[in-house]
Amino acid sequence: MWNKKNQIEGKLWAVSLLLTLLMVGCSDDDNITPEQPTAQGTFVDARDGKEYHYVHLGGLDWSVENLSYDLGNRDLCCVYQDVDNFQAGVYSTAYREKYGMLYTYDGALLAVPEGWRLPTDGDWTALEQSYGYLSDSFGLLYAGYFTKNAGTAADNGSRFMGSWAYFWTATDDESKEGQYYFARKKFYNRQQMERLSMEPTAHFLSVRFVR
DSSP: OOOHHHHHHHHHHHHHHHHHHHHHHHHHHHHHOOOOOOOOOEEOOTTOOEEEEEEEETTTESSSSOOOHHHHHHHEOOOOOHHHHHHTTTOOOTTTTOOOEEEEEHHHHHHSSSTTTTTHHHHHHHHHHHGGSSGGGGGEEEEEEEEEOOTTTTTOOOOOOEEEEEEEEEEEEEEESSSSSEEEEETTOOOOOOOEEEOOTTEEOOOOOOO
């Protein structure tokens, strides 16, 4: 009887300890202080005259707006389409000013301004380790993405604007057969950035650029 009682008390203690550790972990996550930029400035894309802002984080200048350069080729870039405009056959630019353009991987490489580049998987990892993307000055935008793999004619392929952010990296995923490139995604009410890899031509994602 005594042994059974002690076993029960031991299990209760272990559960209590686990809950305490989880609470501490959550508390630490809630109190994260993101790295703050050490410098900031503006850059004008000579191709279309658009001005971008940037911040210096982790040794790199990061654009704080999504890339918005129109390549003029809908196989390489597009603007997020809402259902009403899609069904009416209208190419809407209503979201471009806020969210920028969405690009295939090749489109992203072509659209990055001269003197800048597409961030690598390692660049994003370094930013995540400092939580610099949580800085207010980083201006994370939840532009969703576009896919060519829409299931029906009534499905225009636009996904998750306002709730998810998706960004290309310049790094290929060598663990998969075929062509896949690493990307990042983040849900609007979660602190964590998620790492995944996607097909370079079937999906159109947002782009941030660095130098």
